[in-house]
Amino acid sequence: MAIDKEGFQFVCALLKREAAIVLDESKEYLVESRLSQLARREGLVDANEICRRIIKGDAVLVSQVVESMTTNETSFFRDQHPFEALQSSILPAILERSGSGREIRIWSAASSSGQEAYSIAMLIKEHFSNAANFKIDIIGTDISTEMVRRAAAGSYSQLEVNRGLPAKYLVKYFRKEGHEWFIKDDIRSMVRFEKLNLASPVGLVEHCDVIFMRNVLIYFDIKTKREILSRVGRALKPNGVFFLGAAETTLYVDDNFERCSMGNASCYRLKTVG
């Protein structure tokens, strides 16, 4: 059964309030389909029963609805070029200008099930033996409790490791248990995961050398994008580098950033004043 107008509007307002995610009329089918799946999992009749319950204030169901409406699409070494730039230009420069023992912080913002953060950790392990002299701190954050739990578990299906992960990395950095592939402890210990709502003014990750914030700004309106980019500006070290998704830009949103090309990748840096 199609979702009622009142229920749909309530879900849109809820998503905007809780996650800053904007759903327009064209997303009615998506809402209906995600809530129907949730209803089946929870033994409820349909999407409309979920709406009736959340309107009455069922707090557990409210957070399940927010979770179910996030899109968690990701993969290892997604879009490839940012990782090439990290390996060939960005990390060599950071390591060269940093004193031994110094902390290097990389933030994977909206990290979903963790593939991006672990891709960065594997790349460092594979190509930067001198990184052992530094404190490498890779932080993955996401609004979804379930995604943070999955990422921290570091466990992936065959389908997930088939997407983007070079075979030699699978052999070297994963172990197989039953049908699941688990990231090995030496890689897992380089990464930590936390729950963080990017739209919230509190809980920012600070002093970052590199920020990956890819494929998440697309869900927000211009005002939220501006607020988030302004916080990114404060989270980046002065020489820090910032990646957005291939379809995203700071252009017309925040002119404190300048776009730089690195090989086939585009990234952003804070403009220098003066």
Ligand SMILES: C[S@@+](CC[C@H](N)C(=O)[O-])C[C@H]1O[C@@H](n2cnc3c(N)ncnc32)[C@H](O)[C@@H]1O
């Ligand atoms: C499409 S995935 C992108 C994952 C990864 N960055 C990538 O590019 O492969 C979007 C992620 O953003 C998260 N997300 C959505 N709204 C968010 C918010 N307000 N704060 C933090 N994360 C959010 C979702 O839970 C989801 O895991």
